Amino acid sequence: xxxxxxxxxxxxxxxxxxxxxxxxxxxxxxxxxxxxxxxxxxxxxxxxxxxxxxxxxxxxxxxxxxxxxxxxxxxxxxxxxxxxxxxxxxxxxxxxxxxxxxxxxxxxxxxxxxxxxxxxxxxxxxxxxxxxxxxxxxxxxxxxxxxxxxxxxxxxxxxxxxxxxxxxxxxxxxxxxxxxxxxxxxxxxxxxxxxxxxxxxxxxxxxxxxxxxxxxxxxxxxxxxxxxxxxxxxxxxxxxxxxxxxxxxxxxxxxxxxxxxxxxxxxxxxxxxxxxxxxxxxxxxxxxxxxxxxxxxxxxx
Amino acid sequence: xxxxxxxxxxxxxxxxxxxxxxxxxxxxxxxxxxxxxxxxxxxxxxxxxxxxxxxxxxxxxxxxxxxxxxxxxxxxxxxxxxxxxxxxxxxxxxxxxxxxxxxxxxxxxxxxxxxxxxxxxxxxxxxxxxxxxxxxxxxxxxxxxxxxxxxxxxxxxxxxxxxxxxxxxxxxxxxxxxxxxxxxxxxxxxxxxxxxxxxxxxxxxxxxxxxxxxxxxxxxxxxxxxxxxxxxxxxxxxxxxxxxxxxxxxxxxxx
Numbered sequence: 001x002x003x004x005x006x007x008x009x010x011x012x013x014x015x016x017x018x019x020x021x022x023x024x025x026x027x028x029x030x031x032x033x034x035x036x037x038x039x040x041x042x043x044x045x046x047x048x049x050x051x052x053x054x055x056x057x058x059x060x061x062x063x064x065x066x067x068x069x070x071x072x073x074x075x076x077x078x079x080x081x082x083x084x085x086x087x088x089x090x091x092x093x094x095x096x097x098x099x100x101x102x103x104x105x106x107x108x109x110x111x112x113x114x115x116x117x118x119x120x121x122x123x124x125x126x127x128x129x130x131x132x133x134x135x136x137x138x139x140x141x142x143x144x145x146x147x148x149x150x151x152x153x154x155x156x157x158x159x160x161x162x163x164x165x166x167x168x169x170x171x172x173x174x175x176x177x178x179x180x181x182x183x184x185x186x187x188x189x190x191x192x193x194x195x196x197x198x199x200x201x202x203x204x205x206x207x208x209x210x211x212x213x214x215x216x217x218x219x220x221x222x223x224x225x226x227x228x229x230x231x232x233x234x235x236x237x238x239x240x241x242x243x244x245x246x247x248x249x250x251x252x253x254x255x256x257x258x259x260x261x262x263x264x265x266x267x268x269x270x271x272x273x274x275x276x277x278x279x280x281x282x283x284x285x286x287x288x289x290x291x292x293x294x295x296x297x298x299x300x301x
Numbered sequence: 302x303x304x305x306x307x308x309x310x311x312x313x314x315x316x317x318x319x320x321x322x323x324x325x326x327x328x329x330x331x332x333x334x335x336x337x338x339x340x341x342x343x344x345x346x347x348x349x350x351x352x353x354x355x356x357x358x359x360x361x362x363x364x365x366x367x368x369x370x371x372x373x374x375x376x377x378x379x380x381x382x383x384x385x386x387x388x389x390x391x392x393x394x395x396x397x398x399x400x401x402x403x404x405x406x407x408x409x410x411x412x413x414x415x416x417x418x419x420x421x422x423x424x425x426x427x428x429x430x431x432x433x434x435x436x437x438x439x440x441x442x443x444x445x446x447x448x449x450x451x452x453x454x455x456x457x458x459x460x461x462x463x464x465x466x467x468x469x470x471x472x473x474x475x476x477x478x479x480x481x482x483x484x485x486x487x488x489x490x491x492x493x494x495x496x497x498x499x500x501x502x503x504x505x506x507x508x509x510x511x512x513x514x515x516x517x518x519x520x521x522x523x524x525x526x527x528x529x530x531x532x533x534x535x536x537x538x539x540x541x542x543x544x545x546x547x548x549x550x551x552x553x554x555x556x
Contacts, residue, residue: 051382054553073386081382083556087374090314090366097379103306104383143379 001028004151004182005050009059012045020045020206022059027184027199032177034197035186042206043186044084047155050184051081063151075151080144084155084186086136094124094131094139098146105147113146119168133160145172152176154185170195223262224289228255228278238275244268257283304385304393311397315363322359323405326351327412334416340426348447348517349494350487352409356402356455357483361476363401364462367394368549369475378556391467391546398459406452413444428521439521446520450527454515457534458483460541467545470555486510511537 005027013019020042027033035043048054049061052072061068063075091097098113107113117124120138131139137160144152154173158166173196176183187193193200202209224247229235235254239246242258249256255278260268272280333339333347368391371377380390417439425433427443462479469475490512496504507513514533519526 048554048556051378051556053378053381053556055551072381073384076382077384079382081378083375083378083382085375085378085556087376089310089371089376089379091310092313096313100306100310101379101383103309104304104380104385144382 001030003027004029004031005033005061005063005184007046007050007059007061010046010049010056010061011058012049012054012056014045017205020049020203023203023206023208025201025208025211027182029182030177030180031199032173032183032185032197034193034200035184035203036188036193036200037186037203038188041203043203044155045206046203047081047084047153047184047186050153078150080147080149080152082137082140082144082152082154082157084159086133086140088128088136088139091128093127094122097128097139098124098142101143102146107147112148113142116142116145116172119172120165134162134165137161138165141169141172145176148179148181150181152181152183152185154183156187157185158187158189223260223265224257224283225260225268226255226257226279226281226283227272228253228280230254230276230278234275238272242271244271254278302386302389302392303396304389306383307380307385307390307393308397310380311367311394314366315397315401318359318362319401319405322355323408326355326405327409329355330409330413331416334413334422335420340422341429341431343422344427344447344517344521345429345494345498348451350491352448352451353454353458353490353512353515354487356405356451357458357487359405360398360402360455360459360462361479361483364398364459364466364479365472365475367398367463368466368545369469370466370472372470372554372556373472373475375556377554381554381556387550388546391542391549395460395463395542395545398463399456402452402455402459406448406455410444410448413448414441417441417444424521443520446527447517450515450517450520450531453531453534453538454512457511457514457537457541458486460538460545464541464545464548467549468552470552486512 003026005025007023007025010023011019011021013021018040023042023046025033035046037043045054049056050063050068052068052070052075055069064078066074068075088097089100091100102110102113120142122135122138122142124139126135128136128139137157141157144154152173158169161169173183173185177196183196185193185197198214199211200214201211227238229238232254235251235256239249239256244258244260244264247257247259258268329347329351333343339346368377371380381387418441421438423431424435424437424439425431427439428435461482465478465482466475469478487510489506489510492503493505493507493510493513496502496506511534514530516527516530519530
């Protein structure tokens with residue numbers, strides 16, 4: 001697949017350690033790419049560069065081969081954007097806003113827009129100013145998706161959505177991928193990235209920590225096994241004897257989580273052979289755990 | 302270069318203030334021109350002060366809403382995430398600002414022309430004293446010239462406010478600087494007028510305000526000073542609009 005978004009050594013220094021430093025990201029066509037980091041880690045700054053709102057101190061970014069700062073209007077024909085901060089133009093109701101937005105984008109057929117409105121269950125006749133945070137977020141999503149753009153930049157798209165709507169959003173994002181669109185989204189909510197993203201880049205304090213692909217099993221991450229024991233003696237015995245690192249243990253409920261490198265799986269089974277267990281469960285390695293590990297390690301990879 | 306949807310959006314969000322200021326201005330004009338007791342004050346109070354104060358309020362509020370307010374609130378992101386150049390944004394807002402002022406003055410000029418046709422006043426009354434030894438009535442041509450002169454000065458006021466709106470990312474600075482500028486302009490104009498009416502020392506204030514270029518006395522006395530003075534507000538407006546466009550195109554936007 002050809003490269004669609006290219007972020008090249010992008011640096012923007014706001015002073016006092018804020019900003020982004022030497023970001024290097026390449027996104028292929030049809031990929032869903034996630035950017036994850038804590039508040040203030042530089043996610044929105046990256047989005048703003050891609051939108052051409054700010055000029056990098058050094059480095060550059062391109063979408064479809066066009067420099068984002070030099071000719072943003074060329075890119076915008078193919079792009080949908082959900083800003084991190086949502087505030088609408090002062091134009092009255094939600095319907096009015098979507099109509100004006102459709103005119104900007106040159107959309108004549110509003111069938112898909114209507115479909116999106118139904119899907120997110122929005123009452124667009126309400127005045128924009130009185131809409132709740134979640135309602136505004138849904139309006140912003142409709143505005144970004146209504147033109148069926150080739151590229152979507154979503155800055156924390158699930159902010160303020162309830163869990164059901166969050167699932168709808170995940171579904172919608174996956175549909176975009178099927179359609180062949182490329183999605184670049186940021187979030188601090190790991191679950192939605194996990195459900196959708198092909199690749200995720202972690203950033204902390206404006207610097208890239210690591211990039212992992214969706215298929216976490218392929219990487220050499222250790223497996224996590226939660227083991228519940230039948231009685232306390234067995235639990236304590238295993239806990240004392242095991243050669244594996246334990247991620248978490250609970251003396252009351254008699255279970256612990258062992259960190260097992262892939263190549264030592266047999267060893268774990270062998271060690272457990274003599275014990276009376278209630279269960280052994282493989283705990284899915286969430287991005288959250290992964291991220292935590294990096295933060296614990298002092299943020300350096 | 303020009304964006305119709307953005308223009309529509311600007312009309313929608315500024316229609317209320319435009320309507321109320323235009324309404325108040327037209328009403329005052331009709332009142333001053335129609336009532337005998339106020340006719341001698343028409344050019345002192347109405348054309349002397351109201352034609353700058355009222356549009357100044359309008360441009361102060363509107364200029365901020367057109368650019369800086371939208372950047373500050375973040376709603377400019379929706380405009381700029383569409384295939385519209387930043388230069389088209391400023392150009393469209395400049396057109397809106399200029400056209401809305403032209404329309405505002407057109408409405409009030411028409412009202413005045415109508416009243417003047419029905420109830421003409423003498424030139425002496427217009428000059429403030431019915432006993433002055435001048436002949437003739439206030440003509441439609443004079444009314445047009447006075448309003449044209451006021452309009453151009455107001456466009457310059459609006460252009461400077463829009464320039465601040467394009468320069469600053471935050472409403473408080475945009476409103477602050479525009480407020481100081483329009484406030485000083487309008488107040489100095491009033492003080493200078495008192496100077497002209499006989500309060501010594503206050504006439505120096507005319508050097509502090511661009512409203513000095515709006516010369517209704519010259520129109521009434523039939524000379525061409527007013528037309529020559531219009532060059533300056535026109536130049537100020539063009540320069541301010543250009544600065545607005547250039548700065549807004551180049552700066553970083555926190556959207």
